[in-house]
Amino acid sequence: MALEHAILVSLAERSGTGYELARRFDASIGNFWKASHQQIYKVLGRMESDGLVTSEVVVQDGRPDKKVYAITDAGRAELAHFTTEPSAPEPLRSSFAVKLRALEHGDRDAILADVHRMRALHAEKLAYYETSAERFYPDPDALDPADVGPYLVLRGGIIGEQTALSWCDEILERLEGRAPR
Amino acid sequence: MALEHAILVSLAERSGTGYELARRFDASIGNFWKASHQQIYKVLGRMESDGLVTSEVVVQDGRPDKKVYAITDAGRAELAHFTTEPSAPEPLRSSFAVKLRALEHGDRDAILADVHRMRALHAEKLAYYETSAERFYPDPDALDPADVGPYLVLRGGIIGEQTALSWCDEILERLEGRAPR
DNA sequence: ATGGACATGTAAGCCGTTACATGATTTG
DNA sequence: CAAATCATGTAACGGCTTACATGTCCAT
Numbered sequence: 001m002a003l004e005h006a007i008l009v010s011l012a013e014r015s016g017t018g019y020e021l022a023r024r025f026d027a028s029i030g031n032f033w034k035a036s037h038q039q040i041y042k043v044l045g046r047m048e049s050d051g052l053v054t055s056e057v058v059v060q061d062g063r064p065d066k067k068v069y070a071i072t073d074a075g076r077a078e079l080a081h082f083t084t085e086p087s088a089p090e091p092l093r094s095s096f097a098v099k100l101r102a103l104e105h106g107d108r109d110a111i112l113a114d115v116h117r118m119r120a121l122h123a124e125k126l127a128y129y130e131t132s133a134e135r136f137y138p139d140p141d142a143l144d145p146a147d148v149g150p151y152l153v154l155r156g157g158i159i160g161e162q163t164a165l166s167w168c169d170e171i172l173e174r175l176e177g178r179a180p181r
Numbered sequence: 182m183a184l185e186h187a188i189l190v191s192l193a194e195r196s197g198t199g200y201e202l203a204r205r206f207d208a209s210i211g212n213f214w215k216a217s218h219q220q221i222y223k224v225l226g227r228m229e230s231d232g233l234v235t236s237e238v239v240v241q242d243g244r245p246d247k248k249v250y251a252i253t254d255a256g257r258a259e260l261a262h263f264t265t266e267p268s269a270p271e272p273l274r275s276s277f278a279v280k281l282r283a284l285e286h287g288d289r290d291a292i293l294a295d296v297h298r299m300r301a302l303h304a305e306k307l308a309y310y311e312t313s314a315e316r317f318y319p320d321p322d323a324l325d326p327a328d329v330g331p332y333l334v335l336r337g338g339i340i341g342e343q344t345a346l347s348w349c350d351e352i353l354e355r356l357e358g359r360a361p362r
Numbered sequence: 363a364t365g366g367a368c369a370t371g372t373a374a375g376c377c378g379t380t381a382c383a384t385g386a387t388t389t390g
Numbered sequence: 391c392a393a394a395t396c397a398t399g400t401a402a403c404g405g406c407t408t409a410c411a412t413g414t415c416c417a418t
Contacts, residue, residue, distance in 0.1 A: 002274070002279050003405085003406095005276070005279050005280075008283075009279060009283045009286065012283070012286045017370090018369080019368065019370075029279075029282070032273060032278035032279065033276075033278070034272030034274065035406085036406075036407070036408090037371090038370095038372085038406085038408090039407085041370065042405095043405095045371095060368095063414070063415070064368065064369040064370070064414070065370090079286050079287060080286060080288060082279075082280065082287065083284075083286070083287025083291055084287070085291075086295055087277040087295055090273075090274050090275055090277075091215030092212075092273075093215065094214065094271055095186070095268050095269060095271065096268040096271075097213035097214070097337060098183050098186050098187045098190060098210075098213065098214055099268055101210070101213075101330045101331055102186070102260055102330065103264075103329055103330030103333075104326060104327045105193045105260050105264070106260060106263065107261060107264045107265045110264055111264050117267055121270060145285060146285050148285070148355065149282045149285055150282055152284075152351070152355065153278050153281050155351060156278060156281075159344050159347060159348055159351075160344060162344075163343075163344040167336070167341075170336060170340075171333050174329065174333065175329070198396095198397075198398090199397080199399090200397050217378075218397095218399090219379080220379085222398065223378095223399090243386070243387060243388095244397075245384095245385075245386070245397040245398070246397080247397060247398085248398080
């Protein structure tokens with residue numbers, strides 16, 4: 001159950017409300033660990049009972065009150081302990097691959113259209129990652145030590161998207177008999 | 182819920198028992214869609230109620246009786262319909278990436294050891310995929326049409342593992358300050 | 363006035379994992 | 391004699407999604 005740990009990482013970087021965490025999961029952490037706001041609220045509640053985080057209610061006028069969560073020493077200890085455990089290889093699930101495997105049992109044109117669609121999505125995500133990299137880590141050889149982990153994760157995202165794009169191109173080349181684009 | 186569809190693809194390729202399907206999920210389909218035998222049995226039961234598959238009990242001596250499942254016309258129709266739907270991008274989950282992001286909050290040596298471990302796992306899987314490719318598709322330019330989908334999926338696995346390996350190497354280079362291996 | 367951002371939740375239900383259960387045959 | 395393979399399931403539990411619920415402020 002690494003959602004806890006993803007939340008702990010996020011809170012170790014900066015305290016925030018459940019709402020803020022949900023947005024961070026949309027924009028950054030969520031690139032390698034997805035979670036909805038509903039689930040984040042639920043897990044935050046449990047983590048507070050477990051003493052991994054504390055919350056402080058901040059009264060706002062004109063806006064709903066908010067609960068700012070912060071990581072505790074126990075939370076930091078749990079996070080540190082988590083890093084000592086071997087990673088379980090995540091079971092991967094790709095309905096796109098299932099669809100591709102079903103090529104002979106389905107609608108070839110629809111699948112091709114889907115490949116084009118996937119390609120565009122990956123291109124978009126790659127562009128987003130590359131923009132982030134240039135913006136936040138313009139000089140990767142002079143990184144603040146605190147940035148090394150996040151930078152390497154972003155690099156993983158970049159080469160992952162590049163590979164996904166190459167895969168789409170290879171599929172299109174073989175199925176459409178020409179180089180794409 | 183693409184497990185159904187993964188099962189349908191598998192049964193469209195060849196009929197088989199729940200047990201056999203579970204092993205195929207271990208060896209081939211499972212490379213892009215994981216499922217345990219317990220879950221496969223459960224879903225097969227539902228799929229039979231829904232008329233997507235039929236089963237025939239085969240009595241064996243010396244061995245437990247087995248139920249051989251086969252795809253029905255309704256199952257084929259469902260599979261064909263599935264291929265016309267746009268793929269939902271699977272939310273990716275990587276506890277390894279969470280760990281890497283937690284580099285500054287955890288045990289650097291343990292994380293490095295984990296990277297080495299992951300690298301070995303990916304190398305192993307890549308070797309397995311490459312062996313499969315050579316064995317089943319020695320001449321990719323003269324594929325049986327029924328093999329094109331499976332071949333392209335395998336290609337995706339291969340370049341995915343290559344990328345994972347490169348990522349590990351990049352991490353090790355940056356964290357250990359030298360080329361790995 | 364409509365919609366989006368801010369802010370926090372509950373409820374229902376499926377999906378999936380882990381553990382348990384059984385029992386014969388083949389292989390080392 | 392022990393372990394793996396063949397073969398099929400049930401039960402309990404937790405994770406996660408989808409839908410629902412509420413209410414204010416700000417910008418267009």
